[in-house]
Amino acid sequence: MTQDLRAQMIAHLPRLRSFARGLCGQHALADDLVQITVEKALRNLDRFDPGTRMDSWLFRILRNSFIDHVRARRETESLDAEDAAPLIGQDGREITETRLHLADVRRAMARLPEEQRVVLMLVCVEGMRYREAALALDLPQGTIMSRLARARAALAQMLQDDPATLSAHSA
Numbered sequence: 001m002t003q004d005l006r007a008q009m010i011a012h013l014p015r016l017r018s019f020a021r022g023l024c025g026q027h028a029l030a031d032d033l034v035q036i037t038v039e040k041a042l043r044n045l046d047r048f049d050p051g052t053r054m055d056s057w058l059f060r061i062l063r064n065s066f067i068d069h070v071r072a073r074r075e076t077e078s079l080d081a082e083d084a085a086p087l088i089g090q091d092g093r094e095i096t097e098t099r100l101h102l103a104d105v106r107r108a109m110a111r112l113p114e115e116q117r118v119v120l121m122l123v124c125v126e127g128m129r130y131r132e133a134a135l136a137l138d139l140p141q142g143t144i145m146s147r148l149a150r151a152r153a154a155l156a157q158m159l160q161d162d163p164a165t166l167s168a169h170s171a
Helices: 002-024 027-041 054-073 092-111 112-127 131-138 139-158 161-171
Strands: none
Touching: 002 027, 002 054, 002 112, 054 131, 092 112, 092 139, 092 161, 112 131, 112 139, 131 139
8 A cells, every 4th residue: 555655656746846846936946845745745654545635635745845945945046957958959939939938927927926826836737626726725616716816817917018027026
């Protein structure tokens, strides 16, 4: 049984990393968060209820780890080394436009209140259903829907604003 749970944890690592990256915006910090999450999950494996969803349990641990260990000492970088790696054999203009748009989206998401950003990441990036996100965050489903609606509206508004204004707010 324990071996099966560990295999399930391993299967969720890419999604955990993606969620962590969305929370903190940095590859190295995201990896640290995932490591902390896995360590806590392994230490508390006996507390996992086999009738529940493993991913919801892991996302909750990761979010709590983010709150406990990262938010108080948030240090951000605008680019990770991975983002700056050259791409060979691809249309540089298209790649540049895509990266610029993605950078605008990241800056806009970073400006969202944390409770909206977390819900947006779980539902829109991770593909969780409202009910699953509600379980992961231990919130009512209506709260998830409300926060998601506000996050989407705010994100759309920020992305319609002048990009120079968006960049100025992130500085």
